[in-house]
Amino acid sequence: MNATLASETNWPVYGHDWVVQLLQRAIAPTGETGSAPARLGHAYLFTGPQQVGKTTLARAFAQALLCENSDRAPCGECRSCRLMAHGNHPDFRLIQPLNSDGEPDRENGLLRVEQAAGIIRDVSTSPMEGRYKVFLIQDFQRAHPHFANKLLKTLEEPPAQVVLALTASDRNSLLPTIVSRCQVFDLRPVDAAVVALALRQQWDVDAEQAELLARLASGRLGWAVEQQTLPDGLDQRTAELETLWRLVGANRIERMAFAASLASNRDNRRLFGMLALWTTWWRDVMLAQAGALDACSNVDCKSELQRQADALSDAEVRRYLETLNRIEGYLHHTVNTRLALDVLLLQMPSLTTHRV
């Protein structure tokens, strides 16, 4: 991770410059190199949409704190930075939601009360190699209330050498008593230009594709990176879009058949990927209807967007966007996949032309 970075901070992070700069100041030593920082906080909360870069940023923060050579940015070369890169730093803890078997599961797992007990015990002892012990607690929105409550005292008054970093989807999903003990950084979508730059610099994506991915990513660099690491990321998108267009023009029997095939072998990854794509698409249609086509994500499909925008009713498109959001929620939590998908498909705006 030593490529030239976009910001001047030299952190292995793209975007979020304002956060990086503020954190840098917080960890900067008061006096000469190696002296203690003046205003380092003991608990930080990073919130923001999925894959926007919360964990990357929190890790970089931990790496900078633990780095042996630098006061502001991780050098990337010292033993500490190397151990961080390999996930073996003895003074860095990653705490993730676990499923009932004790395996990490960010989607459906929970941060459990036993983990809180482990953290409380762990914070009380001194670091092994460095000056700090850094705890990164991921997906705090998945914390069991007992986990969160048990950690309140630790979050309020951890021992001096402990720094806690939390990530969560948004602050409103946490106990307010947790949030008020942390310095909160609400990460915002990364500018598309920065995403494109990152893709070109760091992941060798060609300019045109980088531009498209950046538009589609809605500011979530992690998503864009994931797409380009998948063997057929963009091809898959094309295929999904073609399916969507077919469904828009399909009659209800075909739609039900599609819902049935989706439900019969439910594949969460594909399902939610598809929902994300559909949401992006219908939002673009909505933008086109509102005369703001230039703001769209699917920049390579403007004519199709305009066609659908002209043919469909505004209200129907908007209603469907809300349906998409609602059904996505159901699919995350419950129950009858088939029914939810039926509703999803039935309510999709239709381009069938025949009239009664």
Place this chain on the structure above:
Amino acid sequence: MSQALYRKWRSQTFEEVIGQEHVTQTLRNALRDGRIAHAYLFSGPRGTGKTSTARILAKALNCTGPEDERPCNRCPTCVAINEGRMLDLIEIDAASNNSVDDIRDLREKVGFRPSEGRYKIYIIDEVHMLSSSAFNALLKTLEEPPPHTRFVLATTEPHKIPATVLSRCQRFDFRRIPVPEITAHLRHIVEVEGFQADDEALTAMARSAQGCMRDAVSLLDQMLSFGAERVTLEQVHQVLGAVSSESVVALVDALAAKDVTAGLTLIQQLVTQGASLHEFDQQVVEHLRGVMVLKMTGSPDLLQDLPTELVARMEEQANQLPLAVTLHAVKRFSEAAPALKGGYQPQLPLELAFIEAIETTEPKVVESVVVDVHAAPAAQTTPVAAQAAPQPTGQPATRPATPQPAGDPASTAQETAEETPPLDEDAIRKLQSQWKEFLAMIKQTCGFRVQAALNSVRDIAISERSVALAFGNNTFARDMIAQSDTLHQVGDVMARFLDRPVQIDCQMGEKAKVSNPIGVSNTPVLDEGPDPLIEYALSDLGAEVAS
């Protein structure tokens, strides 16, 4: 590492507790008179001083300093409590220690005499989280409290405490701390810590803390940790992700001007600039609220804490925006807040709210497909009817069930229906007698699910041009059929069945209603009750009528 400001500035004496004089004064009097209750309940929002006050009380009770100075914060006991290493002060988090075993352990330990101080003090935080059996166990202790033990129960949700426990505690309600008091405290900290801060910056921080001192001091800490010489409003906005009030004004201007493109562009810009959409949404709601207040009261008296320029802008906007639109916009933007949780398209809820708020600025006459016999004729042509609250399900529909937006295919169908031969009595008879055959055709063409939905039809009525279907209280079935797509298909099949062009109207209620009924129909067509699957969808999927 420096100690967090909210720890450093935690109140150490009763005098230092801010905004809770009604509590601290009473406690000081009780201490002076030696009338300390066995158990206290401190209730109130987070960050208002409950735990701090409990610790101060613990110090005062065990302080070895001069009696009128307690807590002295100098004697070994006070110091030990301030350093968190006093053995006789036991803080328990009820949220994670809420089992009977935990309380049994407590009951066993409660019997021990204090080791150093006069009293053993138990602070039980979030006490409402105890299980009911744990409450019972605790109750036994509270009924016979050991003479050397004092309890402070703290909670943010006092209504969850059993009455039996409440009755054994002296209760104090902590209140949210007003903005000016928070601001003053922040100002004090800034000065003592040797920093500088703009007044507007401190006020903005105090405001965002919503009565919670810890939130405010935490935020101040964050601002100071950035090492700037002076804390400015701009920096506070950056950290909060708040945007300048100009952007908020601009969005409401766009709303008033019905300029969709301008509004969407503005939202896009905010995203790119890294604004917190949640914060922005709240600012918009607050601003619209201001506009609303101006419209309703006609005077800016209630908005005195806002800058006059801003109020002036609000007044302009109040003149442009109809009240109904303002109210609807407040509602839509408020609804958007919980949805702004960073979905696939973070700004989407805001965009939807904006566009839909604009939609209402063009009040539309609801285009009724059939005329309702019961409603007053005027009601159908006023926008008010369109905004009326939905009928509770199970009630007979008093208005058309499928208000179709202009340009919808159904309305088009109505126009074309003018030249075709009307429906007659034969049609209704055929429908009634051969309903099952019709359903069979439906099943063949549209599939089982549409048939199932039509199973819910309780009554049929026809006029010259349309067939009205009453769906009882099954909104889901009604909704499903009323989908334009499905409606066309069902209409298609029925047209074939009756050999006439048909306009279908889906209604709620037990009786189908048309304005000029043909023939008499009071036979319930089918009464097999609602399809359980559909009911399931209704209750568990939250399917609902989009009106």
Place this chain on the structure above:
Amino acid sequence: MRVSCLQENLAKGLSIVGRAVSSRSTLPVLGNILIEAKNNQLRLAATNLEIAINCWIGAKVEEEGAITVPARLLGEFVNSLPPEPIDLELSVRTQTLNLHCARYTATMKGIDASEFPIIVTTGADNDEAPALEGTVMELNAAGLRNMIDQVAFAASTDESRPTLTGVEVSFKKDRLSMAATDGFRLSVRSTHLGESNGPGEDMTVIAPARSLGELARISADADDDRPVQVIITPTRNQILFQIWGKRDDGRGNFHSVELVSQLIDARFPDYNAIIPKNYNTRTVVDKAEFLKAVRVAYLFARDNNNIIRLSVTPGEGDGPGQLQLMATSAEMGDAVNIIDALVEGEGMEIAFNAKYLIDVLSQIDQTQVVLETTQGTRPGAIRPLGMGEDEFLHVIMPMQPPR
């Protein structure tokens, strides 16, 4: 790396360091044991980030080197081997360890040794690394074990007050003291270090009680004639104990073990405030009789918060006094046990938690114990008779007898 050693020695070493392997850690390398061949010794090391154990066993080193391999697999494999020499060879390119013993051969995939946390050592067996700097002192192995046993049990097991799960270890002048308390009892043990063995400066640290318990276990296999060296790192974040193995070259031996524990970074409660400064009643009883009487009373006290009431009666004239123990269970009945006692001062009554009495009496080797009390609401002190005044003291808070 190319090295050979005896199966029994390797198995012993692995069983010692295996106690510090993390069963579940998010750091992959912590599931491994570090194996390092150097200076004709094999060093085995493991850590769970709270305790780290280094163990040296005798070996014939042909080529120096180091690697980490999965702890559980290695341990179980070595335990299954016959008691014969084992050859270990590292393939640097593939980072795999080849093991060969009699007719068994295995290859294990490892993780680079540089990924392993750095564990401080005394450097006593290492010419190249400088010896660890810090405050050094020497202690008698058996004495240290005894001290730990008499103190660590009083530490709290409640993780929500981490400081109390530790043992305060302090060096003042030429005395070493250990103390632990859970807020309801206190155990303090102290010993004379001797002129040359002390640290030369006063210092106090808090070590996790668990770490000391582990140390006591390991030192059971130590050579009691050689002193345990104790080092506290200059930053006061770690404490190191160096233990020597038995000197005979028997099989299943280790050469030396170094246990390093992270320290608890906090201030310990000022326990001197709890220690009674005087007494009104001094009761001397036979320890075994006392313990037995408490155990019998405990049968009835279990249902009543473990409360037993002690009543002390001075003897009349020259006759002996007595100590009466009473326990009541509302549902099941009650018990009264009487033992002889030498009572000095006035009679009194006090209630204690029976479990706490059993805990402390079980750790006392002497035949007689002293109970010192002032009044029923003030702490009681227990000490063995025949030890120095300040050597061992246990304080128990009284219970509030039910009204």
